[in-house]
Amino acid sequence: MLRNDMRLLTHLRHVDLAVPDYDKQLDFYAGVWGLTKVAEDSGISFLAAEGSPEQYVVRLRKAEEKRLDLISYGAATPADVDTLAERLLAGGVQLISRPGRADTPGGGHAFRFFDVDGRTVEVSADVAARQHRRIEEKEAIPVRLSHVVLNSPDLERTRQWYERHLDFALSDTLNSPQAGDVLHFMRINRRHHSMGLAKGPHTSLHHISFEMRGLDEYMRGSGRVMRAGHRKLWGPGRHLAGDNAFTYFLDPHGNTVEYTTELEELDEDTWHPHVYDFSKPEVTDQWGTANAMNELIAKESFNDVDRGVFIAPPV
Known part of the structure; x- marks a missing residue:
């Protein structure tokens, strides 16, 4: 196991879902659940939490089959992203993509790989912060x-x-x-x-x-x-x-x-x-x-x- 001072992940960014009934899911997450739709394009939407600097915390994608698309974690710097990618390669982990420019809200420097169970994991740095705010007393939406x-x-x-x-x-x-x-x-x-x-x-x-x-x-x-x-x-x-x-x-x-x-x-x-x-x-x-x-x-x-x-x- 790596020493704690070598830990390269900083926090959880977002969880991305594929859903057959896209409109119903979007109504749920952007409605009663209390997230904010910040971008949408041809069957894919990005939902933010008002108290979070993350560009989005949930991504929904219209698909024929329900699945977990990916889980995204943050790193402190692009250099840390590159270092982690090299470590994973050296450790025999299957990369989906090499580190490069992310084409998602906020951009950033990112790469993807499969975990041991076959889930897609993304790690990114230099993602632009979203303008967020303090959640007020009695305001019952996700921070x-x-x-x-x-x-x-x-x-x-x-x-x-x-x-x-x-x-x-x-x-x-x-x-x-x-x-x-x-x-x-x-x-x-x-x-x-x-x-x-x-x-x-x-x-x-x-x-x-x-x-x-x-x-x-x-x-x-x-x-x-x-x-x-x-x-x-x-x-x-x-x-x-x-x-x-x-x-x-x-x-x-x-x-x-x-x-x-x-x-x-x-x-x-x-x-x-x-x-x-x-x-x-x-x-x-x-x-x-x-x-x-x-x-x-x-x-x-x-x-x-x-x-x-x-x-x-x-x-």
């Missing part, structure tokens, strides 16, 4: 993208790949007496996790999480989505690992999306990962306010088999 959780059929292999090649560090693990390790929380900065890796039957997206201003805004937003008739999977509650609030919903195509707030920030020099027993209700929800986690809820977040594995998105 920023919080994290993404991915399903993997070989949890330990995927964890080790991200540690070795991208210098993710383990924050905490959920474990059950029956199933063993079921979820690893992985970080690239002080935030408890930018990515989670979940044990699933196939490679797919588990959920995308959006940070709200605070607990009041998180509850108001959760209530708005519930009143709009979208299916609530789980919540409201508060996890033990990460200490963040959660409410999970299904978007119109069955992707799980989360409102969260108050995710823990760690002292990376002194932090030691915990192993929490996922079967204990106080681990999944400290408050005791969420509906009980069960197999049906878990299966919803397994999502459909991702049809984009080891197939680069067209854009």
Whole structure:
């Protein structure tokens, strides 16, 4: 594993989805979910969070098959992007593109590659910042993208790949007496996790999480989505690992999306990962306010088999 002072990723930028019913998905994310459409061109749209300097946090692309197009992370400089690309090549990682000018809002210097499960990952630097603003009290829209959780059929292999090649560090693990390790929380900065890796039957997206201003805004937003008739999977509650609030919903195509707030920030020099027993209700929800986690809820977040594995998105 790389030393922390050699870590080249800085933060999560955006998550890109391909969707069969494009108009319905766009209405959801730019409507009740509270993102802002900032650009659109022939079946592809870019959605920003008002409190984030990222040009966009979700990209939607009209496609015949539902898939995760890519996950994008930031690096500090173009030189870091180039260095990471060379490291990955030397480590036998399959590059989709070499570092070069990004043809997306904000531009930048970027490249793409496949992770061990065949997901497309992008790393970029020098992306122009979007003019953003402070989210006001009682304004129940996402401040920023919080994290993404991915399903993997070989949890330990995927964890080790991200540690070795991208210098993710383990924050905490959920474990059950029956199933063993079921979820690893992985970080690239002080935030408890930018990515989670979940044990699933196939490679797919588990959920995308959006940070709200605070607990009041998180509850108001959760209530708005519930009143709009979208299916609530789980919540409201508060996890033990990460200490963040959660409410999970299904978007119109069955992707799980989360409102969260108050995710823990760690002292990376002194932090030691915990192993929490996922079967204990106080681990999944400290408050005791969420509906009980069960197999049906878990299966919803397994999502459909991702049809984009080891197939680069067209854009």
